[in-house]
Amino acid sequence: MTRYDDTYARWKQDPVGWWQAAAQAIAWDQPPARAFDPAMGVYGRWFPGGRLNTCFNAVDRHVTAGRGKQAAIIWDSPMTGQVETITYAQLLDRVARLAGALAARGVAKGDRVVIYMPMVPEAAIAMLACARLGAVHSVVFGGFAAAELAARIADAKPRAIVTASCGLEPGRIVKYKPLIDAAIALSPHKPSSVLVLQRPQSPCELITGRDEDLLAAEATAAPHPCVSVEATDPLYILYTSGTTGAPKGILRDTGGHAVALHNSMSMVYGVGPGDVFWAASDVGWVVGHSYIVYAPLLAGCTTVLFEGKPVGTPDAGTFWRVCAQHGVKVLFTAPTAIRAIKKEDPEGLHLKRHDLSKLEALFLAGERCDPDTITWSQRLLGKPVVDHWWQTETGWTITGNFRGLGLFPTKPGSGGKPAPGYDVVVLDEANQEVPRGQIGSLAIRLPLPPSCLPTLFNADDRFRDAYLSAHPGYYSTADAGMIDAEGYVSVMCRTDDIINVAGHRLSTGAMEEVLASHPDVAECAVVGVRDTLKGQVPLGLVVLKSGVARADAEIATDLVTMVRNRIGPVAAFKEARVVARLPKTRSGKILRATLRKIADGDDYVVPPTIDDPLILEEVTGVLRAAMR
Numbered sequence: 045m046t047r048y049d050d051t052y053a054r055w056k057q058d059p060v061g062w063w064q065a066a067a068q069a070i071a072w073d074q075p076p077a078r079a080f081d082p083a084m085g086v087y088g089r090w091f092p093g094g095r096l097n098t099c100f101n102a103v104d105r106h107v108t109a110g111r112g113k114q115a116a117i118i119w120d121s122p123m124t125g126q127v128e129t130i131t132y133a134q135l136l137d138r139v140a141r142l143a144g145a146l147a148a149r150g151v152a153k154g155d156r157v158v159i160y161m162p163m164v165p166e167a168a169i170a171m172l173a174c175a176r177l178g179a180v181h182s183v184v185f186g187g188f189a190a191a192e193l194a195a196r197i198a199d200a201k202p203r204a205i206v207t208a209s210c211g212l213e214p215g216r217i218v219k220y221k222p223l224i225d226a227a228i229a230l231s232p233h234k235p236s237s238v239l240v241l242q243r244p245q246s247p248c249e250l251i252t253g254r255d256e257d258l259l260a261a262e263a264t265a266a267p268h269p270c271v272s273v274e275a276t277d278p279l280y281i282l283y284t285s286g287t288t289g290a291p292k293g294i295l296r297d298t299g300g301h302a303v304a305l306h307n308s309m310s311m312v313y314g315v316g317p318g319d320v321f322w323a324a325s326d327v328g329w330v331v332g333h334s335y336i337v338y339a340p341l342l343a344g345c346t347t348v349l350f351e352g353k354p355v356g357t358p359d360a361g362t363f364w365r366v367c368a369q370h371g372v373k374v375l376f377t378a379p380t381a382i383r384a385i386k387k388e389d390p391e392g393l394h395l396k397r398h399d400l401s402k403l404e405a406l407f408l409a410g411e412r413c414d415p416d417t418i419t420w421s422q423r424l425l426g427k428p429v430v431d432h433w434w435q436t437e438t439g440w441t442i443t444g445n446f447r448g449l450g451l452f453p454t455k456p457g458s459g460g461k462p463a464p465g466y467d468v469v470v471l472d473e474a475n476q477e478v479p480r481g482q483i484g485s486l487a488i489r490l491p492l493p494p495s496c497l498p499t500l501f502n503a504d505d506r507f508r509d510a511y512l513s514a515h516p517g518y519y520s521t522a523d524a525g526m527i528d529a530e531g532y533v534s535v536m537c538r539t540d541d542i543i544n545v546a547g548h549r550l551s552t553g554a555m556e557e558v559l560a561s562h563p564d565v566a567e568c569a570v571v572g573v574r575d576t577l578k579g580q581v582p583l584g585l586v587v588l589k590s591g592v593a594r595a596d597a598e599i600a601t602d603l604v605t606m607v608r609n610r611i612g613p614v615a616a617f618k619e620a621r622v623v624a625r626l627p628k629t630r631s632g633k634i635l636r637a638t639l640r641k642i643a644d645g646d647d648y649v650v651p652p653t654i655d656d657p658l659i660l661e662e663v664t665g666v667l668r669a670a671m672r
């Protein structure tokens with residue numbers, strides 16, 4: 045038995061006792077009465093009766109323990125040429141003051157605060173300041189357009205917004221303030237206060253009575269102490285793409301999150317106090333919430349906050365430069381980032397120029413990782429490369445390989461074995477477990493472990509419908525995959541309309557809503573076409589209304605602009621093709637599942653219910669031509 049097998053078996057034998065032991069590592073204002081109450085909430089709640097403050101655990105506690113001079117955050121920004129180190133003592137001062145500034149503007153426990161920020165330290169400081177007050181942050185990724193931001197403001201109803209004047213993308217400055225103004229105008233709910241970080245690259249006008257300079261507000265505020273909250277109180281809401289319509293507000297509770305994330309740093313990544321950890325992601329995504337901000341700080345590590353891209357800022361050696369310069373012990377990123385580096389520097393010439401002796405492992409997640417990317421990085425780095433499977437909903441890894449328990453051999457193409465905490469099964473439509481090696485729906489037996497969503501923000505019924513109804517007694521992951529004879533889990537594809545573009549989770553349904561609103565479009569389908577760099581990219585197939593005289597290319601340009609303006613550049617929607625008809629069943633349903641398989645390059649069978657096989661052939665030609 046390996047230590048993994050032994051630990052997993054111990055968890056399975058006594059899940060509640062196992063988590064109770066993990067909870068000892070957290071500083072509680074009042075320890076929980078019990079680890080789990082199955083009668084509370086939708087499927088039970090973790091650590092009821094416990095009281096704590098996440099910011100205290102992530103910041104104050106380390107200063108009290110004498111780590112005040114240790115670097116908490118290293119901000120490395122090839123976009124601006126700046127590198128800045130913030131110690132735990134400095135972080136405490138800034139977070140406490142920003143919390144004071146927010147409190148002075150009426151933000152109190154339970155109030156929501158929307159954070160729309162680029163990758164600057166103030167993004168993490170604002171998140172921690174909310175946590176300090178017991179306020180609930182909702183960070184929105186900077187690549188979303190005003191309408192998406194407005195939908196989140198309307199749902200979260202924030203009292204305040206924290207933002208910056210601009211973000212920096214290679215070759216362009218993204219002015220955030222016009223997006224914020226437009227989003228507030230679109231939303232029926234209006235925040236009373238907007239704090240703006242003025243960046244020298246593009247300062248913005250402030251609206252009198254609503255907008256204020258963030259740094260000035262922070263500098264003049266009195267430090268605010270930590271507010272003790274219930275373990276079951278929300279820490280944050282993170283909106284993620286739902287199948288269609290409004291985004292889903294994933295709710296993260298305070299106690300379970302702190303316990304599971306703290307535990308994951310040693311168990312999954314094998315790091316501890318003083319180690320440098322770098323999650324090369326964005327604070328707008330779950331990986332950024334968990335592994336740029338909360339988990340490394342809860343564990344007393346130094347976290348790297350990187351404003352740049354894996355290539356082009358300035359070259360494909362940036363990641364290795366950052367690892368060497370800051371002594372990164374564990375790097376976590378998306379396979380897309382490694383594919384981008386591999387494409388520009390296949391021989392690893394940049395990598396060889398840097399001293400990577402401190403780097404011990406590379407972790408990958410966010411999308412299915414092709415085996416070639418794993419073996420390429422293993423060969424060049426000469427260190428373990430771990431693929432692990434996660435979702436915004438869980439906040440930490442469902443399956444993986446566990447440095448803290450001793451790594452077991454990896455199998456490229458598999459996301460590893462279930463983390464202690466998760467009972468992962470593969471089910472058929474009748475809710476029966478399928479034999480090992482067969483593909484089915486990946487599901488997790490309830491209850492979910494700490495940190496996983498207890499429900500959706502203000503939407504218990506939607507939570508039940510979306511996640512718990514397909515397989516009673518289980519959480520449906522909406523991923524399909526299999527478990528092999530040795531217990532390795534492979535995640536193959538989504539079972540819904542979500543596509544994964546450069547590690548970003550997007551809904552094709554939401555893009556279809558945009559295309560369908562074009563006056564010349566009769567019907568449409570958006571599919572994720574296989575792409576060697578980004579994994580998938582969206583392609584729009586549209587049928588025009590009869591009598592439309594405009595050129596196809598003109599309409600396609602309109603559609604690309606519309607998706608960029610309504611959803612945002614992150615959708616990476618660059619191509620729409622006009623087709624004569626879409627393949628359908630005889631009852632008139634578009635064959636979306638078949639289209640998805642074709643676009644992914646998978647084998648497919650022509651459904652017996654198809655109306656006209658010739659149409660499918662035509663569209664197959666279009667999809668195959670779009671693959672790269």
Ligand code: COA
Pocket residue numbers: 162185186187188211213214218324325326329331353354355377378380381384409410545546547548612613614615616
């Ligand atoms: N604010 C504003 N715009 C943003 C943005 C942000 N925070 N992030 C991305 N965008 C824009 C990009 O500039 C790009 O715009 P363009 O169409 O004008 O070129 C568009 O959104 C698409 O971005 P992306 O898909 O990220 O592609 P890219 O060409 O900028 O970069 C990679 C390609 C592979 C380098 C990049 O996707 C990457 O590093 N991915 C890593 C994925 C990741 O971190 N995932 C998080 C989960 S772990």
Ligand code: AMP
Pocket residue numbers: 284330408409410411412413431432433434435436437459521522523535536537538544547548549
């Ligand atoms: P997100 O919520 O953005 O983290 O996206 C979650 C989805 O990304 C999952 O449901 C999977 O479809 C996909 N995903 C994440 N990590 C992996 C992985 N290691 N292997 C395969 N798919 C993954």
